[in-house]
Amino acid sequence: xxxxxxxxxxxxxxxxxxxxxxxxxxxxxxxxxxxxxxxxxxxxxxxxxxxxxxxxxxxxxxxxxxxxxxxxxxxxxxxxxxxxxxxxxxxxxxxxxxxxxxxxxxxxxxxxxxxxxxxxx
Amino acid sequence: xxxxxxxxxxxxxxxxxxxxxxxxxxxxxxxxxxxxxxxxxxxxxxxxxxxxxxxxxxxxxxxxxxxxxxxxxxxxxxxxxxxxxxxxxxxxxxxxxxxxxxxxxxxxxx
Numbered sequence: 001x002x003x004x005x006x007x008x009x010x011x012x013x014x015x016x017x018x019x020x021x022x023x024x025x026x027x028x029x030x031x032x033x034x035x036x037x038x039x040x041x042x043x044x045x046x047x048x049x050x051x052x053x054x055x056x057x058x059x060x061x062x063x064x065x066x067x068x069x070x071x072x073x074x075x076x077x078x079x080x081x082x083x084x085x086x087x088x089x090x091x092x093x094x095x096x097x098x099x100x101x102x103x104x105x106x107x108x109x110x111x112x113x114x115x116x117x118x119x120x121x
Numbered sequence: 122x123x124x125x126x127x128x129x130x131x132x133x134x135x136x137x138x139x140x141x142x143x144x145x146x147x148x149x150x151x152x153x154x155x156x157x158x159x160x161x162x163x164x165x166x167x168x169x170x171x172x173x174x175x176x177x178x179x180x181x182x183x184x185x186x187x188x189x190x191x192x193x194x195x196x197x198x199x200x201x202x203x204x205x206x207x208x209x210x211x212x213x214x215x216x217x218x219x220x221x222x223x224x225x226x227x228x229x230x231x
Contacts, residue, residue: 035220037166044124045158045166045209047220059218095165106213107156107171108220114165 002026004034004096004112011118012086020115022079022096029077030054033099035108036070036081040092050099051079086119093117125149125210125223132229138198141226143210145191149221153213155193157186160207160225169208170195197228205230 007021022034036048049060053072060068069082083090093114100109126144133139143155157170168177170186173193185196193212197204207225214221 037220037222044207044225045211045222047217047222050219061217061219097166100168100171103172103175104168104177106154106220107168108158108166108211109168109171109177111165111167 002098002110004098004110006094006096006112006115009116009118011120014087014119014121016086016119017082017084018086018117019080019082020094020096020117022081022112024077024079024098027098029072030074032101034070034072034079035097035099036068036079037095037097037108038064038092039095039114040089045095048081048094053077053079083117086117088119088121090117091119123221125212125221127208127210127223127226129224130227130229132231133197133200134231135200135202137200138196139200139228141195141197141208141210141228143193143195143223145193145212145221147191148216149191149212149214150188150193151191152215155186155188156211157184157193157195158209158211160209161203162206166209200230202230204228 035050038046048064072079096112097108098110158166159169160166173188174186210223
């Protein structure tokens with residue numbers, strides 16, 4: 001069974017940094033891109049970026065470039081999202097999601113449960 | 122384009138058929154397939170329709186998708202109370218080299 005299990009909720013202060021994890025199981029980790037999606041309170045979904053775990057190639061949305069870093073550790077089948085210099089506006093739910101293959105190629109076919117990040121000033 | 126265009130809300134009564142639309146342009150929907158995601162309250166999004174009109178295993182056939190040109194639609198027939206959720210369309214975007222989501226449609230079952 002494919003599963004993406006994310007780290008627990010975090011409460012941080014402005015200016016701090018944070019790393020969220022997404023542990024994958026039930027499939028070959030290096031064969032599927034992992035994407036990160038942000039959802040601010042009461043708002044829609046925003047694509048942040050993606051990583052190819054086979055070689056750690058990354059691609060970021062211009063909206064998030066420079067503020068986030070996506071990485072992966074193949075040895076423990078885990079992807080990470082690092083947020084730096086946190087601001088109150090970073091308060092959101094963050095999801096990891098797997099990009100499918102074959103007919104599912106352009107879809108996000110499995111999602112993590114989400115990690116709620118709260119940033120206080 | 123920063124986001125695909127969806128109506129913010131839709132509603133229907135149990136048993137009715139409702140349609141949710143999604144509009145894009147040539148760099149996204151016009152060139153790539155459309156996917157739909159369902160987000161029930163307090164949960165993570167779930168893939169509902171992929172490749173314009175395909176249902177993943179386990180998704181009831183009450184849900185159907187279609188695409189024409191730079192627009193797509195999600196239809197829900199035999200509306201049920203458990204269908205009350207937010208629905209997002211999404212497509213690959215050439216300019217972004219990533220996923221472009223619609224703004225979401227909140228479906229209310231009256």
